[in-house]
Amino acid sequence: MGESGSGKSTLARMIVGLESSDSGTVLYRGSDVTRQTRGRRPGAQPGLGMVFQDPYTSLDPRMRVRDVIAEPLTVTRTGSSKERRDRVAELLELVGLQPDMMDRFPHQFSGGQRQRIGIARSLMRDPDVLVCDEPVSALDVTIQAQVTDLLVDIQDRLGLSILFISHDLSVVRNLAHRVLVMYRGEAVETGDVGQIFDRPGHAYTQELLASIPPLTRSERGKLTGVQAA
Template identity: 50%
Template sequence: MTPVQPLLRATALVKTYQTRRSPLRRPSPPVVAVDQVTFDVWPGETLGLVGESGCGKSTLGRCLLRLTDISAGTLEFEGRDITKASLHALRPTRRRMQMVFQDPYASLNPRRRVGDLLAEPLRVHKLGTERQIADRVAELLTQVDLRPDHAQRYPHEFSGGQRQRIGIARALALEPRLIVADEPVSALDVSVQAQVINLMTDLRERLGLTYVFIAHDLSVVRHISSRVAVMYLGAIVEIGATDDIFGSPHHPYTQALLSAVPVTDPDRSKRRQRILLEGEIPNPSHRPSGCRFHSRCPYADDQCRAVSPPLAAAERGRLVACHKPL
């Protein structure tokens, strides 16, 4: 029996941006948006990627699809190294990895009908005649709970939730194996968020999809994800099964994030201790020595300030970057 291999494997990924020179023309230090990120994504799973705004989640998601060039490290998709693949060499791979963008208003061209937006990737890859493409567009709209006649409308004629469904349909057009969803419900109302999340869960089960789900809403991540990776200042500080992460966080930063999740039960809310992190998030271009979290960590000591902890196994299926995991 052939062993199952990761659908996507990222090894020591780094993405840096060079800032502008100072007025004195001294070279400015680069901003490290993604710093030595390593993880696997397995077929059929949903990997939730969480962290504060500005921690590098969206940049990492774009790197995984090669929408942004990678500064260092390796990226493999379906066992093939695509880290430095040219645009021409990437074209067949593009069909199997797609993205759902955060803003359903900005991600759709307002001058084109929905049918043309969904048909464009099929025409680019020459997948069928015009009649076959029209049938596929109708099928895609039905898959996301819209009507085939919606293909004749423009994006401004839809609500935010419907536009995001169109974005999902466009991502499904080429029958991908991997979808990176960059905060796909953050711009939607709470009731609509639940509908879109349930739709994505249903599509994953029916079509055998694999998701990398980027979000800052931990309640949404807990509902849809099978594993969770926690990012801080460009690096993953903890990764493990969803129930393990939410039930027993090992990294102090993960613990602080989870303590901020609202609880509907008033009695539980009163008993729970809210952890407030002191200090500012460090500048990515001047990252502190040692552990990147030590300036805000209530448990930091001299070792934390001097030595950067590696992302290592704390228990089976759990990796933590901390000298003293909780």
């Protein structure tokens, strides 16, 4: 977590290979993903998937949904056309959409539905880790809750880990097991969610938490009790 411009999205893009690093390493299963080919498509790194922030610009408007979701397998020439179509149908059901929607174009869906399509695409290659770059910030509050609940459900059902990037501290506190705080491109503090929110050690973290407005009774009622990594 961290304020806008703190480097959260840049770090996410480095992890999935859309940005190169100036220094340091990102290790996944003992392999430094920052030393692999720069500019590879998200999903090209086996085991890693990515959900982007804006569901309106992250889906190619010229492609039907079946092709959008199947793209990670299409570019690697994995499976037959029928196998990819069957997998698309399976994933649409997983994210709460009907399989017969796959022949539509992205503009025929709402913002929440588009983000569900983006989540389905990120799962096409059975990742172990899902990198979610502020996946609900472009959605209204009611839809935000639905999408975060969906991610928690997917994590429970598939047993994957989620790197959830957000500047919304109430969402972070409700979802996270562990928290990393970023400020001006650096990680300034990390720890269990209870430690970070109840006993922050860094001055910036203390300032950040002090800026959280108190929740209304209605907002407290909307928070889910399930945690996600």
